[in-house]
Amino acid sequence: xxxxxxxxxxxxxxxxxxxxxxxxxxxxxxxxxxxxxxxxxxxxxxxxxxxxxxxxxxxxxxxxxxxxxxxxxxxxxxxxxxxxxxxxxxxxxxxxxxxxxxxxxxxxxxxxxxxxxxxxxxxxxxxxxxxxxxxxxxxxxxxxxxxxxxxxxxxxxxxxxxxxxxxxxxxxxxxxxxxxxxxxxxxxxxxxxxxxxx
Amino acid sequence: xxxxxxxxxxxxxxxxxxxxxxxxxxxxxxxxxxxxxxxxxxxxxxxxxxxxxxxxxxxxxxxxxxxxxxxxxxxxxxxxxxxxxxxxxxxxxxxxxxxxxxxxxxxxxxxxxxxxxxxxxxxxxxxxxxxxxxxxxxxxxxxxxxxxxxxxxxxxxxxxxxxxxxxxxxxxxxxxxxxxxxxxxxxxxxxxxxxxxxxxxxxxxxxxxxxxxxxxxxxxxxxxxxxxxxxxxxxxxxxxxxxxxxxxxxxxxxxxxxxxxxxxxxxxxxxxxxxxxxxxxxxxxxxxxxxxxxxxxxxxxxxxxxxxxxxxxxxxxxxxxxxxxxxxxxxxxxxxxxxxxxxxxxxxxxxxxxxxxxxxxxxxxxxxxxxx
Numbered sequence: 333x334x335x336x337x338x339x340x341x342x343x344x345x346x347x348x349x350x351x352x353x354x355x356x357x358x359x360x361x362x363x364x365x366x367x368x369x370x371x372x373x374x375x376x377x378x379x380x381x382x383x384x385x386x387x388x389x390x391x392x393x394x395x396x397x398x399x400x401x402x403x404x405x406x407x408x409x410x411x412x413x414x415x416x417x418x419x420x421x422x423x424x425x426x427x428x429x430x431x432x433x434x435x436x437x438x439x440x441x442x443x444x445x446x447x448x449x450x451x452x453x454x455x456x457x458x459x460x461x462x463x464x465x466x467x468x469x470x471x472x473x474x475x476x477x478x479x480x481x482x483x484x485x486x487x488x489x490x491x492x493x494x495x496x497x498x499x500x501x502x503x504x505x506x507x508x509x510x511x512x513x514x515x516x517x518x519x520x521x522x523x524x525x526x527x528x529x530x
Numbered sequence: 531x532x533x534x535x536x537x538x539x540x541x542x543x544x545x546x547x548x549x550x551x552x553x554x555x556x557x558x559x560x561x562x563x564x565x566x567x568x569x570x571x572x573x574x575x576x577x578x579x580x581x582x583x584x585x586x587x588x589x590x591x592x593x594x595x596x597x598x599x600x601x602x603x604x605x606x607x608x609x610x611x612x613x614x615x616x617x618x619x620x621x622x623x624x625x626x627x628x629x630x631x632x633x634x635x636x637x638x639x640x641x642x643x644x645x646x647x648x649x650x651x652x653x654x655x656x657x658x659x660x661x662x663x664x665x666x667x668x669x670x671x672x673x674x675x676x677x678x679x680x681x682x683x684x685x686x687x688x689x690x691x692x693x694x695x696x697x698x699x700x701x702x703x704x705x706x707x708x709x710x711x712x713x714x715x716x717x718x719x720x721x722x723x724x725x726x727x728x729x730x731x732x733x734x735x736x737x738x739x740x741x742x743x744x745x746x747x748x749x750x751x752x753x754x755x756x757x758x759x760x761x762x763x764x765x766x767x768x769x770x771x772x773x774x775x776x777x778x779x780x781x782x783x784x785x786x787x788x789x790x791x792x793x794x795x796x797x798x799x800x801x802x803x804x805x806x807x808x809x810x811x812x813x814x815x816x817x818x819x820x821x822x823x824x825x826x827x828x829x830x831x832x833x834x835x836x837x838x839x840x841x842x843x844x845x846x847x848x849x850x851x852x853x854x855x856x857x858x859x860x861x862x863x864x865x866x867x868x869x870x871x872x873x874x875x876x877x878x879x880x881x882x883x884x885x886x887x888x889x890x891x892x893x894x895x896x897x898x899x900x901x902x
Contacts, residue, residue, distance in 0.1 A: 389897030393868045403857040
């Protein structure tokens with residue numbers, strides 16, 4: 333998790349206005365506030381998590397990304413961050429469009445279903461994969477729309493969304509993804525991090 | 531009203547032009563303070579009371595001998611910690627706890643004003659209370675906070691005085707009084723005016739008091755402060771000191787007895803005409819209308835940090851009405867946090883021991899104060 337935050341922080345310039353969608357207990361918000369002096373806001377659906385954010389002195393709105401992003405004007409944030417949540421929405425495309433409308437840029441991270449451990453788990457065990465980034469079982473997972481790094485890249489390309497930077501993360505190693513190494517990174521990374529704009 | 535002689539009162543010399551067009555001057559504002567103002571004068575919180583509240587936020591109310599209306603939230607070590615903050619609260623104009631109201635005498639003819647008292651608005655209340663800042667030499671408050679009608683005053687205050695508070699806490703409130711709420715207020719007013727002792731508002735000089743009407747108004751209003759679930763759990767169909775129904779119109783049920791009690795104790799501490807005037811001020815409140823229908827414009831000049839709180843079971847000022855304020859603030863990029871607190875205590879939740887609410891309030895204030 334911490335390394336994901338470092339990669340996200342590296343993508344964000346100092347002193348910018350950032351919205352963390354699905355900010356949970358606000359650890360990433362706190363990290364960005366302390367390290368990047370960001371003017372940061374959060375949107376979080378869980379009352380308990382909102383309380384934890386308030387206790388950290390963070391500005392958070394209790395709300396649902398699928399309904400409540402519409403109250404933010406176009407391009408009202410320099411960056412909108414969505415960490416490992418896109419796959420949990422009923423309609424990820426709608427949420428993605430909203431993120432790109434509200435933010436000048438969006439940073440999306442996705443747990444990679446193409447990760448080799450995931451593939452091997454399904455191939456050899458024949459049960460739904462459980463990894464560090466996908467810790468839940470099939471019946472209690474919040475994830476409705478799992479995708480691979482390759483799926484995500486194909487998806488954004490087909491929607492004319494511009495990718496500024498794609499980063500593959502495997503434990504502590506972060507590396508750039510490009511057209512040539514996409515197949516390999518799709519196998520070796522358990523997390524994909526994308527800086528995008530529309 | 532049996533008011534203590536050591537009532538703290540500020541006589542406002544500056545003329546105040548009311549929304550109705552009339553100008554008042556040399557009028558009293560009764561206030562109370564808790565904690566102490568620090569040397570930088572940056573720890574003051576102005577608390578606004580709701581419809582039937584008063585300046586006695588915490589400690590023992592000298593009139594009712596009961597705990598102050600926001601004792602759960604305000605006091606030493608509490609959410610609004612008076613060891614740390616200087617809390618000021620004043621009775622609204624139109625009220626009956628020492629501030630200028632309908633039971634005051636008319637300066638010109640020496641009669642009790644009654645319904646000759648000018649109709650006042652939330653805006654008038656806030657403008658009158660603003661004089662307290664000068665009185666205490668406070669340039670900028672640390673916070674303005676209040677629930678229900680107190681929340682309306684909070685919103686009006688920051689709209690009128692955008693740079694006079696660092697933080698803003700509207701709780702269980704609205705930016706525009708709804709048809710349902712106007713309806714309930716009208717019910718209360720009609721109950722008072724239907725009491726033959728009301729005498730067109732001139733009851734004091736006739737030595738009477740429309741207590742029955744005022745009690746009914748309070749009973750009706752009291753129901754709206756609770757939730758269906760809360761009422762059911764507390765009272766259900768429990769009978770009042772009897773084994774069985776009595777086949778009459780006495781208070782058979784505990785809920786009836788409870789409401790009758792609430793009505794009767796209210797009459798002892800509240801003035802019927804004040805009830806008319808204050809409910810009217812709430813009904814007239816429409817902050818968006820003051821800005822040609824655009825609520826965001828009410829807040830565009832302020833850099834204050836907002837924290838808006840609503841309650842799940844509050845059907846009088848439901849979450850959506852609180853969220854409308856959040857939306858208006860977000861649409862101009864204001865600094866706003868929002869949380870809906872889970873509670874089955876209805877609108878009254880903000881006055882009660884609701885730990886999630888009190889924690890959120892405390893954390894927001896203390897963290898914001900640390901950032902000062």
